[in-house]
Every structure is written in C-alpha cells, then in structure tokens.
Amino acid sequence: MVKIVVPVKQVPEVTEVRMNEETGTLIRDGVPSILNPFDELAVEAAIQLKEKHGGEVTIITMGPPQAKDALLKALAMGGDRAVHLTDRAFAGADTWATALTLAEYIRKEEFDIVICGKQAIDGDTAQVGPELAELLGVPQICYVQKLALSEDGKQVIAQRGTDEGHEVVKAKLPVLLTATKGLNEPRLPNIMGIMKAKQKPFVEVNIEKLGTDPSRLGLKGSPTQVRKVFAPEKKKGGIKIDADNPAAAAKQLVEFLTKKGAI
Numbered sequence: 001m002v003k004i005v006v007p008v009k010q011v012p013e014v015t016e017v018r019m020n021e022e023t024g025t026l027i028r029d030g031v032p033s034i035l036n037p038f039d040e041l042a043v044e045a046a047i048q049l050k051e052k053h054g055g056e057v058t059i060i061t062m063g064p065p066q067a068k069d070a071l072l073k074a075l076a077m078g079g080d081r082a083v084h085l086t087d088r089a090f091a092g093a094d095t096w097a098t099a100l101t102l103a104e105y106i107r108k109e110e111f112d113i114v115i116c117g118k119q120a121i122d123g124d125t126a127q128v129g130p131e132l133a134e135l136l137g138v139p140q141i142c143y144v145q146k147l148a149l150s151e152d153g154k155q156v157i158a159q160r161g162t163d164e165g166h167e168v169v170k171a172k173l174p175v176l177l178t179a180t181k182g183l184n185e186p187r188l189p190n191i192m193g194i195m196k197a198k199q200k201p202f203v204e205v206n207i208e209k210l211g212t213d214p215s216r217l218g219l220k221g222s223p224t225q226v227r228k229v230f231a232p233e234k235k236k237g238g239i240k241i242d243a244d245n246p247a248a249a250a251k252q253l254v255e256f257l258t259k260k261g262a263i
Contacts, residue, residue: 010070038117075197076189092219099131
C-alpha cells in the first residue's frame with residue numbers, strides 16, 4: 001500500500017496565453033485552460049502504482065476557483081481525493097512561493113511518493129518539483145522515464161533521462177519524482193470516471209486553514225519579480241536566390257554576403 005501525492009497545475013492553452021504587463025503575471029480570466037500535460041503523466045504514473053500495489057492517490061493544486069476543473073479531470077482518471085489550495089493570498093506566486101505553499105500542506109499528510117510533472121508548459125522552469133523536494137526534506141529523482149517499486153515496496157527504481165542517455169536510480173521512500181515524456185500514455189477519463197469524480201472527497205484550503213504567514217506566500221513571498229513583459233520582435237523575411245543553375249546561385253549568394261560584409 002503506497003500513499004502518493006500528485007501536485008498538478010491548470011495551465012492556459014498555449015495559443016491563448018496573455019500577460020498583464022503591469023504585474024508581469026498571466027491573465028487567466030476568460031482564457032481556456034487545461035490540465036498541464038506533464039502533470040497528466042504524473043497522475044497516470046500514480047494510478048498505475050496504486051493499481052499494482054494498492055494505496056491512495058491524492059491530487060493537489062494551488063490556483064483560482066477554476067483550477068477545480070484540473071482536479072476533477074485527475075479524479076476522473078482515477079485519483080482518490082483532491083485538495084484545492086485557493087485564496088487571493090496565494091496569487092502571483094513564483095516557483096518558490098508555489099513550492100512553499102504546496103509543502104506547507106503536503107508535510108501534514110502521510111505520503112510515500114510525491115510525483116510532479118517535470119514542468120508546467122506556461123512557465124517551463126522545471127523548478128517547483130525540486131524545490132518541493134528540498135522543502136519536504138526528501139530525495140528527488142527528476143526526468144523519470146520508467147518507474148517501478150522494489151519487491152519489498154520500500155524503494156523506487158527509476159530510469160531518468162540525461163543529456164548522454166539515461167541512468168537507473170534507486171531511492172528509499174519517501175521520495176519525490178518528476179515525470180517526463182515516455183513514462184506512460186495518460187488514460188482518457190470515461191463517462192463513469194467523470195461521474196464518480198464529483199462524488200470523491202474534495203477539500204478546499206484557504207490561508208487560514210493552511211496556517212502560514214501570508215507574507216511568505218503569493219506575490220509578497222516571491223523573491224522572483226517580473227520586471228517587464230514583451231513580445232519578441234518578429235523576424236523579417238530573408239531573400240530568395242533565384243538562379244538557373246547552382247553556379248549562378250552561388251555567385252549571387254557570394255555577392256550578397258560581400259555587400260553585407262560577411263565575407
């Protein structure tokens with residue numbers, strides 16, 4: 001029996017990302033949102049471990065009221081219970097303040113494994129998982145591509161991706177993992193799963209229930225501040241060399257580069 005916690009995040013559709021230029025934060029109101037794809041891998045991994053070894057999967061998120069939809073999808077996939085950390089005091093958090101908020105709640109839970117997605121597609125920092133491991137005081141294995149439990153259920157055996165290929169790592173429980181592509185193929189919730197999701201335990205936690213100093217959380221507790229947000233300058237189109245043969249094309253290219261001072 002393993003107790004698994006899966007932190008997830010609701011993220012904007014990548015084609016709909018908009019920024020508040022004054023605060024440097026994402027505008028989420030009125031923007032279509034989805035469960036972060038890397039977090040879906042983490043949810044699937046947790047469910048597969050539960051199906052094989054027994055146990056419980058708790059899904060947790062920090063976000064505005066609409067983030068409930070991400071929790072419900074994870075529950076419909078097979079999660080057992082959900083925790084929604086939601087309060088205006090949590091808003092505007094950077095990765096550190098986000099990890100701290102999650103850790104404040106998770107350390108009150110009994111857990112053997114925490115599985116995060118390797119990163120969120122709206123920020124791409126890949127920092128929350130490692131920061132969370134440090135705050136919880138547990139070992140971490142990042143970029144997990146394959147995952148199994150030892151026969152005695154006291155260790156995880158993970159294959160993690162590296163720049164050179166991969167390596168196999170063992171770690172005693174409790175442990176934190178981050179999931180990356182190739183780990184699994186997340187299941188699609190069926191009608192029965194969607195119906196059951198609304199009946200599963202669901203807890204909302206505000207700043208008072210969390211019991212943490214508000215100055216350490218949200219925008220106030222974030223050491224990282226966005227100074228400016230801007231769209232990158234669009235690249236101008238190049239030139240097209242139109243010639244009858246390769247020799248003529250090469251001559252045109254050399255003449256162009258010479259004029260630009262490149263050669």
